[in-house]
Amino acid sequence: MKAWLSNDVGGPDSLRLTDLPDPVPAAGQVVVDVRAAGINFPDTLIIRDLYQVKPSRPFAPGGEVAGIVRAMGEGVSALKVGDRVIARTGFGGLAEQVAVDATKCFVMPDAMPFADGAAFLFTYATSYHALKQRARLQPDETVLVLGAAGGTGIAAIEIAKAFGARVIAASSSEEKAAFTREAGADEAIVYPHGPLERDGSRALGDAFKAALGAHGADVVYDPVGGDYAEPALRAMAWRGRYLVVGFTAGIPRLPFNLPLLKGCEVVGVFNGGFQANEPDVAAANTRELLGLYEAGKVRPRISRTYAFEDAPEAIVAIGDRRALGKLVVSMDDRA
Numbered sequence: 001m002k003a004w005l006s007n008d009v010g011g012p013d014s015l016r017l018t019d020l021p022d023p024v025p026a027a028g029q030v031v032v033d034v035r036a037a038g039i040n041f042p043d044t045l046i047i048r049d050l051y052q053v054k055p056s057r058p059f060a061p062g063g064e065v066a067g068i069v070r071a072m073g074e075g076v077s078a079l080k081v082g083d084r085v086i087a088r089t090g091f092g093g094l095a096e097q098v099a100v101d102a103t104k105c106f107v108m109p110d111a112m113p114f115a116d117g118a119a120f121l122f123t124y125a126t127s128y129h130a131l132k133q134r135a136r137l138q139p140d141e142t143v144l145v146l147g148a149a150g151g152t153g154i155a156a157i158e159i160a161k162a163f164g165a166r167v168i169a170a171s172s173s174e175e176k177a178a179f180t181r182e183a184g185a186d187e188a189i190v191y192p193h194g195p196l197e198r199d200g201s202r203a204l205g206d207a208f209k210a211a212l213g214a215h216g217a218d219v220v221y222d223p224v225g226g227d228y229a230e231p232a233l234r235a236m237a238w239r240g241r242y243l244v245v246g247f248t249a250g251i252p253r254l255p256f257n258l259p260l261l262k263g264c265e266v267v268g269v270f271n272g273g274f275q276a277n278e279p280d281v282a283a284a285n286t287r288e289l290l291g292l293y294e295a296g297k298v299r300p301r302i303s304r305t306y307a308f309e310d311a312p313e314a315i316v317a318i319g320d321r322r323a324l325g326k327l328v329v330s331m332d333d334r335a
Contacts, residue, residue, distance in 0.1 A: 003095035004311050005058040006047045012312035012319070014047065015061070015094075023099040025073035030102050032067040032085060036118035037093040037311075039327040040064070040151060041223075041248060044319035046091055052272065055091050061315065062093025062329075065100075066108065066117030076102045084108045086117040088125070088275070094311050096331060103279065106286055109294050119151070119300035119326035120293070121286065126245065126271040127155035128285050130221060131163065133274070134267045135241045139164030141218035144208060144235065146228055147248060148185065149176035151326045156221045157183045158298040165219075168211045170228075172321075179324050183301060187211050194249055196227040205231035219243065226250040233258050233266075240264040248321060301325035308332070 001022050004015045025031045043061040045051035069083045079085065085105040092098045108117045131137045143160045147153045148169035160167050161184045169180035170189040177188035189211050191204055208231055209216065216237035222229060226249025233242055233254060242264060259266055275282045292298045303324040306314040311329045318327060 001096040002308075003060040003092075004062075005060055007058045009049050010047065012044075012047070012315040015312050015315075017309070018058075020095070023097055025071050025076075025099050027074040028076060028101055028103070029073040029099050030069045030076055030079055030085075030105060031071040031097055031099050032065060032087055032105070033070045033097055034065045034067040034093065034095060034331050035114040036066050036305075036331060037062045037329045038064040038118040038120075038122055039306075039311075039314040039318050039329060040122045041246065041318055043315050047315075052270075053090060060092050060094045062095070062098075063090055064088050064118060064120070064122045065093040065098060066114040066120075069105075070097070072102070078102060079105060079107070084114075084117075086121055088121045090272070094329065096308075103283075104275075106290065109290060112293065115302055115305060115328045115330065116293075116300050118328050119302050120289070123151040123155040123326065124159070124289050124298060124300075125275075125282070125286060126152055126269065127159050127221070128289055129271050129274050129282070130243045130245060130269040131156065131159050131219070132285065133281070134269050135219045135221075135243055137163050137165055137219055140166070142166045142168065142212060142215065142237070143219045143221060144168045144170065144212060144217040144232060145180075145185070145221045146170050146232060147222075147224040148180045148188070149324050150223065150248075150321070151323070152223045152245060153221070154180070154183045154301050154325050155298070157185050159292075160219075160221075162292055162297045168208075168217070170208070170232075176324060179301075191228060194227045196231075201227060201231050204228070205234040208232060208235035216240065221245060224249045225252045227252070229254055230258075233264075236262045236264045238263050242266045243269050245269045302328050304328075305330050
């Protein structure tokens with residue numbers, strides 16, 4: 001089989017398309033013939049050794065895939081050869097085949113294309129965990145979503161609307177704002193490119209407050225960080241929940257007098273840790289998400305599909321924050 005390998009620390013241009021032996025499943029694993037792989041921001045980090053998980057080299061990036069079970073290891077009973085599955089791999093997905101724990105695989109709905117499946121687990125599972133378990137989101141609450149046109153942001157919009165919330169989407173261009181409205185946002189804000197000086201930070205905070213109204217944000221969903229975090233925190237409602245999801249604009253330094261004055265929570269969201277520590281709850285979340293998919297309430301918004309040979313270009317696009325919604329790598333014309 002072929003795989004895009006990271007042999008040395010570096011960017012997407014350091015990846016090499018390499019021939020490897022076909023994987024053999026260990027006990028509790030299945031081997032999946034990969035039909036499509038989702039590309040996510042951690043793929044830009046893991047190859048630079050900047051992610052929480054640092055695999056031994058060589059390894060292939062690619063944290064989620066969709067495909068067909070081709071072989072099973074000892075002790076696997078919930079799946080069978082030929083099942084169409086989605087799987088959260090963590091890494092290794094940019095390959096023609098991947099061995100993955102059977103517990104990390106879910107049978108796809110019959111009507112779900114492989115491309116949708118490959119774009120589903122990472123962002124939707126993160127956003128669902130964030131809004132359900134960490135934010136305890138209730139109907140009629142107001143959610144401010146930063147980085148709203150990205151994969152996790154769009155998922156957060158759709159899930160928050162499915163929960164009955166009001167959603168204010170914030171992104172960095174009019175094109176992205178229109179994209180978030182199409183995904184269901186009630187209102188969209190365009191914020192300036194950072195870094196932000198003091199006056200710019202205050203102006204952005206005022207814009208957030210104007211869109212949110214006097215009550216403020218019950219929940220802030222923040223996969224961006226950087227200079228955008230403090231203005232969003234200043235727009236929080238009393239007893240709001242600030243979800244720390246990621247840092248595409250850098251790790252912020254927050255004035256912690258604000259949580260005190262607002263009685264709000266600053267809550268970490270690490271879906272990988274959630275999956276490892278609460279696997280039964282995480283699996284239930286995925287089943288509920290697949291139900292929302294079948295009901296038409298969530299649907300991955302894939303703005304571009306790349307050929308397998310062009311996979312590094314997809315990682316470049318994610319890293320440059322040019323992507324709208326999700327990017328998918330197709331292994332062949334069956335995705």
